[in-house]
Amino acid sequence: MFSSNTVNSSAPPNPSKSIQDERSQNQFEPTLMHEFLEGSRENSQQILRLYHQMERDPILCSSYKDYELNRLEERTKSALRINSLSRYIEEDSPSDFHRRLNLLAVYDPSTGIRLSINLGLFVNCIKGNGTAEQYKYWCVDKETTKIKNAYGCFGMTELGHGSNVAGCETTATFDEENDQFIIDTPHIGATKWWIGGALHVATHCVVYARLIVKGKDYGVTTFVVPLRDSNHDVMPGITIGDIGGKMGREGVDNAWIQFSNVRIPRFFMLQRFCKVSSSGKVELPPLQQLVYISLLGGRVMMAVDSYRISARFITIAVRYAVGRRQFKKNGGDGNGDGLECKLLDYPLHQRRLMPYLALTYAMAVGTKKLENDHAACLKEFDYAVNSNDKVALKKALETTKSLFVDSASLKSTCTWLAGECITECRQACGGHGYSAYSGFGKTYGDWTIQCTYEGDNSVLGMSAGKAIIANTAQVIKKNKKITGSISFLSNAKNYINDELVLKSEDDLQDLSLVFKALEVLICRLANQSIDVLESSGDNNWDLVSYQRVVLSKLRCHHYLLQNFMSRIDSADESTKPMLKDVAKTYAYTSILENFSAELLSLNVTSPKFINRLKSSVIPTYLKKLRNQAITLTDSFQQPDMVLNSAIGNYNGDIYEDYFKVVKQANPPTQTKAPYSAAIESMLNRPSKEERERFEKSAETAKILSK
C-alpha cells in the first residue's frame, strides 16, 4: 500500500500498483519500440532530448492551468512561448526545431499552428510561389525564418469562401500607370476571415486575390501585403478585427481583414510561376494546383499530429482503464484478490480502446513515411526548378500531384480518426474524462478544426477518391498501367469480378492476403462508381461523392497497412511478435470490421468469414494487445508533461493525483459563492401571497368586491 497523507478508516484504492504490476510483465522494451515508432534510434533520441529540455523550460512546459485560461490569457501564454521559441530557433538544427514545434503542438496546438502559419504557410507560400529573390528578400534577409523582424500570416479564406479558394473575391487590380497592384475587398463576403496571427502578431500577409489586368480576370494568385509598419501599427487602408470566440485554439489570434484600395508595388506579386510585366503581359502557372503548394506541408504535419495526439489520449485512457476497477469482484484477471475488475479486463472496454491503440501504431509508421515522401518531393521539386531541367520538372510535378492525393487522403482520414479516438478515449474514462484536468475537453476543441482547415476533410476526401476512380477507369477502359504509390490499380481488371478473396479464418493469418483483399475492394468500389458515372450519362462526379470519400479512407488504410507491414521486417527481433499482433489487430478492426459492409456487398469476403472475424478472431487479438497495453502505450514515451492529464500520469496514482490537482486549482476554503445572495434570497423568500402584498387574497377580494 502506498503511504497517504490523510486519515483513512479503511484501505483506499491502489491503482498505481495495478499499473506497476502490468509494467513488470512487459514482453519487450518500450525504448526499443519507441525507436520503431519514430523510425530510428536517432529520431527516438532526438525526441527524448527535446522532451528533456521542454519539460524544464518554465515557459514551454505545460501546466494544468493551461486548461483554465481565458482567451487573452491563452493568447498571452502562446505569445510568450513563441517568444521563447524564437531563441531556440537560433540554436536548433532545422530538424530539431521542426520536431520541437511538432512535439509542442501535442499539448499546445494553439501555439503550434500560430507559429506554423508564419514558418509553414507564409514562408512556404513565398518559397513555393515566389522567385528566389523574393524568398531571399522576405524570408532570409528579413530573418522571418528565424521569427524575427517580419512575421507572416496567410490570407486565403474569406467570409464567403473557404474550400473553393478559386472563388475568392478579393481583387488585385493592376495599375499600369503606377506599376502597382490595388488590393481591395469589394464587399462583406470577400472579407478575409480566420486569418491566424493577423490580429496581434503579423507584419505581412500573403493575400490570395483575383488578378485583374486590363479588365480581365486571370483567377486567384498570391501577393505579399504588408499589414503593420516597424512600429507594429496597422497600415492605412487595412482594417483588422478580432474573430472572437472559437470552439478551441483560443491561443490563436485569428482576425478578419478588409483591404480598402491598398496599393503595393508590382513586384510584391509572387511570381515564380505567374508573372505580370510592367506593360501588363500576364504569364500563368503550368499547374494551377501549384498556387496551393504551400498547403502541402501543413497537411502532412496534420497527419503526423494525428499519430501523436492519438498516442497521448490512448496512453491516458489505457492507464486509467488499468487503474480503475468496477463491478465484478475476482473477475476478469482472476486474481482472486477480492478487488473489483479492472476496466480493461472487460471485453467491451478492450473493443473500445485496443483498435485505437493498434491504429495509432499504424499511423506512426505511415505518417512518418508521408513526412519522408514530402521532404523528398520538395527536394526533387527545388532541384528541378533551380536547374531549370524541363524533364525533371515534369517528373517533379507528377510527384507533387501524387503527394497532393496521398496527403489529402491521409490528412482527412487520420484527423477524423484521431478526433474519434479522443472522443472514445474520453468516454472510456467515464465521468473523469469530462474533467478539464484529464485533458480531453480542451484538446478535443483544439483538435477538431484539423478536420476542417487547410483543406476540408470531405473536400480532400472527394479529391483523393476522384483520383482513384479516374486511374481505375484508365486501367479498365484504356488498359493503362498506373505507376507510383497506387500502382496496384493496374490489377483492376483481374479484380473486378465476384471472386471471394478472404475465404476462411486461416486467410487472416496471412496479412498480405488481407492487404490484397483491401486492394480488390478498392478496385471493385471504384469500378462500381465508374458504372454509376457512366449510367448517369453526364459524367457528374458529384453522384459518386460519397463513394469517393469512402475510397479515400480505404486508400489511407492501404498506405498505412503497406508501410506497417514492410517496416516490421526491419524491426528489432524482440519487438516483432508484438508488432505482428498489433498490425493484425489494426487490419482486422480498422479495415476488415469497419468496412465489412463494403467487403460483403462487393463479395470480397463471406458472411461466415465476417461472423467468425467479429465473434472470435478480433476478441482474441484484442486480448493479446490488452495484456501488453501498458507497455505498448509506455512505448510512445510521452512524458507526464506532454500528457498533462491528472488521471494519466506514469506513476498511475490516479485518485491522489487528480484530487490534488482539483484542490490546488480550487482551494475548498470558500463555501459560499460570490453570487450567494441570489441563491439565499431565493430560498428564503417570503410567501408568494406576502410578496404580492396579499392583493389576490380573499380579504382583499372582499374589500374590492364591495
Add this chain to the structure above:
Amino acid sequence: MFSSNTVNSSAPPNPSKSIQDERSQNQFEPTLMHEFLEGSRENSQQILRLYHQMERDPILCSSYKDYELNRLEERTKSALRINSLSRYIEEDSPSDFHRRLNLLAVYDPSTGIRLSINLGLFVNCIKGNGTAEQYKYWCVDKETTKIKNAYGCFGMTELGHGSNVAGCETTATFDEENDQFIIDTPHIGATKWWIGGALHVATHCVVYARLIVKGKDYGVTTFVVPLRDSNHDVMPGITIGDIGGKMGREGVDNAWIQFSNVRIPRFFMLQRFCKVSSSGKVELPPLQQLVYISLLGGRVMMAVDSYRISARFITIAVRYAVGRRQFKKNGGDGNGDGLECKLLDYPLHQRRLMPYLALTYAMAVGTKKLENDHAACLKEFDYAVNSNDKVALKKALETTKSLFVDSASLKSTCTWLAGECITECRQACGGHGYSAYSGFGKTYGDWTIQCTYEGDNSVLGMSAGKAIIANTAQVIKKNKKITGSISFLSNAKNYINDELVLKSEDDLQDLSLVFKALEVLICRLANQSIDVLESSGDNNWDLVSYQRVVLSKLRCHHYLLQNFMSRIDSADESTKPMLKDVAKTYAYTSILENFSAELLSLNVTSPKFINRLKSSVIPTYLKKLRNQAITLTDSFQQPDMVLNSAIGNYNGDIYEDYFKVVKQANPPTQTKAPYSAAIESMLNRPSKEERERFEKSAETAKILSK
C-alpha cells in the same frame, strides 16, 4: 438585393434570398408539422406560448454573450435563471413548468441540469424511496418542489465509483444507542464526486451509502443528509470543494463532498422499501433496482433532449447549407444565375445532413412516446403502492422493469446520435461551425456528458441488450411467449434461419417489411449471441458485451420506427406524403445503411439489395428531403433565441448577422494586444551575437586564446 450599411464595390452574397425562395416553395405548413412533432396542437401551442414568454424575459433569454462566459459568470447567470424560474414555478401548471425547463435546456443545458438535480433527482429519489411522510416533510411542506427553503442534490457517484453504484463505499453505520446513522467517507476513493448543486446551492443531499447494522453490510441505500443550515453555512463534519474545470456545463456547481462521522437521525433514511427498526431489524426492498428509480425520469428526459438539441443544430446547418454557395457555377439547382452552387445541392452534403434530419423526426415521435410511457408508469406505480394492492404492485414492477430497458436503450442510443449530429452539422458548416457564435462548440461540450452521466451509455446499452438476449433465449429454449413492447421476440424461432427478408428494391416501399427485417435482424443477432454464450460454457455475458450494445441500438431504432409508422396514420393529410418520405429516409439510412454489415452477415438481405439501396434509393430520398429541408427544419419552430446561432437565424442573413455579432463582441478599435511588448521585443530583438555580448565572436576568441 437587400440594403446594406456598408459601401460595396460589387454585389455581395445574398443568402437570405436563397432561403426565402425555398421557403416559398413549401409543400406543407410548418405549423401543422410542428403539431405532429409535438404530439398535438395543444402541445405545440404550449411550446410556442412558452417561447413567446422566454424570448422576452431578460434573464431567461439567451445571448451570444453566453458563449464567452467564464466559470463564475456562467454559474452566476445560471443562479439568476434559477432564481427567475423559482417565480415561474409558483405560477406555471406542472406541465408548463416541466416543458419550460425542457425548452430552456436546449440553449442552457447547465441551468437545465442544475435545477433538474433538485426537482428531478432529489425530489424523485425521496418520492421513490421515501415514505409518504418523508416526501411530504422534505418536498411539500418545506416547499422544495417550489424551489424554496430546501434545495437538494444527489450524492450517488464517488471518486472511485460511477457506474457501479452498488460498489459505493460511503458508510451509514447504525448507532442503536442513539438511534442515529453515522455517515462517513472512509477514504479518498469514497469521496462523493461530481455532485451538482452541492458547491453553492444545495441545503440537503440524498446520499447513497452502505447500510451497516450490527457490523453487517446490507448494501447501498439512501439517506437524507442536511449539508447547510438555514444561514447557508456548511454543517460541521462536512467538507465541500469545487470540482473545478470541465469540458462543459460550467454553469453547474459540481462539488466533491467528504463526510467525517456525520450523525443523522434514523428516520432520515429513506424507508419506503427499506427499513431499519430502532432495535436494528432490517427490511430490504423487493427489487434492488428500485433504489435507482429516481434515475428513470432523467434518462427519459435525456432522450427527449436528444430530439430537441438535434432539431436545433440540424436547423442551423440546413439554413447555412442553403445560404452558403461553393464551387460549381450554375450547378445543382440549374438556375443558370451564374451563382455558385448551394452547399445543400451537393449529393454529399445531402448525405451528411438529411439522415440526421430524418432521424430527428423519428426521435421527436419516439421520445414523446417514451415520455408518455414514463408518466403512465409512475401513475401505475403510485396507485399500486398507495392502494397496497399486491397484484397491481407486481404488475407495476413489471412495467418499471420494462421501462428501465426501454429508457436505457433510448437514452444511450439517442444521446450518442445527437452528439454525432452536432458534430456532423458543425463540420458541414465548415470553418464557421468552429466560431463560438455559431453555437456548436459550447453546446457540444455541454451535450456530450449526457452520454456518460446518470447511466453510462455503454453500461446502459449492455443492460438493454442483455434483456433482449435473455428474452430471446426464453423463446428459443423454453418456448416462452414474450409480452410488452418487445413481444416481437416471440417470433424468434421463425426468424432464426437463413431466409432473406428484403429481396428486391420493391420491398423498400413497404415500410412494414423493413420493420420486419429489423425484427428478424434483432432475433438473429440475439440468437448468435446465445450461441457464443453457450459455447463459452460459463455463461459469461461479457463475451457478448459488444453484441449487447448493438442490440440495444437496434432496439432503440425498433422503438422509434414503430412509433413513427403508427403516428403517421393519424397525421394531418397535408403532411402525410412528406412524413412518409421522412420515415423512409430514416429507415433507409439510420437503420438499413448503418447496419448493413449486420444485415448482410446475417443474411437478412443481399449484397445486390444493399448496393441498390446505397447507390440509387437513398440518393433519391435524400433529394426529396433536401427539396423541403428549409420547411422541414422550420417545422421544429425553434426561434432564433433558442438557436442562438449567428449563422442560423430565420431570416437567413448569414454574413451580415455573423459579422455584426463578431464586431459587437470584439470592437475592432484596439489593434495592439495588451501583450504586444512580448511580440514587438521579439521581432525587433538585436542580433544573437549582440545579445550574447559578442562572447562567442572571433574577436573574443582571439583575446581568450592568447
